[in-house]
Amino acid sequence: MEVIVRPITAKDKEQWTRLWKLYQAFYHVSLSDEIGDSTFTRCLDPDVKMWAALAISPITNEPIGMVNYFSHIQTWDVKDKILLNDLYVDEEARIKGAGKKLIQYVYDHADKLQTPHVYWNTDHFNHRAQLLYTKIGYKTDKVQYRRKGF
Numbered sequence: 624m625e626v627i628v629r630p631i632t633a634k635d636k637e638q639w640t641r642l643w644k645l646y647q648a649f650y651h652v653s654l655s656d657e658i659g660d661s662t663f664t665r666c667l668d669p670d671v672k673m674w675a676a677l678a679i680s681p682i683t684n685e686p687i688g689m690v691n692y693f694s695h696i697q698t699w700d701v702k703d704k705i706l707l708n709d710l711y712v713d714e715e716a717r718i719k720g721a722g723k724k725l726i727q728y729v730y731d732h733a734d735k736l737q738t739p740h741v742y743w744n745t746d747h748f749n750h751r752a753q754l755l756y757t758k759i760g761y762k763t764d765k766v767q768y769r770r771k772g773f
């Protein structure tokens with residue numbers, strides 16, 4: 624039996640929020656409930672190009688991982704590209720392939736949308752995540768800057 628990945632439904636609010644909060648704790652941030660509610664709602668809105676999917680344990684049938692991603696226009700291609708914004712797997716469920724399956728799910732959806740360019744950012748010191756990323760992607764030379772105050 625294998626982990627499966629499926630899109631969220633309205634019924635997943637509680638479990639998605641649980642994973643969303645653990646993801647924030649990992650980053651030592653605490654976003655408001657308004658932001659969580661808005662992100663969850665947008666991911667279900669067919670008019671918004673933002674989605675979320677859950678990895679489901681084959682043993683408990685409960686969510687053990689989450690991915691949130693969205694599509695945006697760009698200047699270097701006529702096609703949109705997809706930013707894989709958030710990825711999280713429950714600590715006790717890690718290193719069993721759930722993270723890889725969540726990313727593969729986004730790749731498959733991106734292919735279906737005919738916008739196959741998928742990218743994401745991570746902290747340079749997040750070596751654990753990068754052990755996975757080097758297997759399913761490649762590291763670019765880019766450095767991210769932000770407007771001061773954000």
Ligand code: ACO
Binds near residue numbers: 707710744
């Ligand atoms: N030594 C050797 N290899 C290791 C080790 C280790 N200590 N730890 C992990 N790996 C390898 C595994 O062998 C595996 O590769 P394999 O599939 O070839 O065997 C890979 O790293 C892990 O892959 P998965 O099992 O598919 O991933 P996992 O379910 O463990 O999820 C994730 C990875 C999502 C990064 C998880 O560790 C996590 O949630 N971390 C905390 C939050 C986080 O860092 N999220 C990503 C932030 S970046 C972003 O959101 C875009």
Ligand code: ACO
């Ligand atoms: N030694 C010390 N300081 C230097 C030097 C140097 N050799 N060269 C430049 N600087 C400083 C300048 O003093 C200035 O700082 P200051 O305002 O405090 O005096 C700063 O660097 C340059 O600032 P500007 O004059 O405002 O910028 P400029 O008009 O030169 O444009 C740009 C910068 C856009 C990066 C230009 O060099 C360029 O087009 N480069 C090629 C394309 C490129 O690299 N684009 C950015 C890619 S990333 C992206 O597109 C998001």
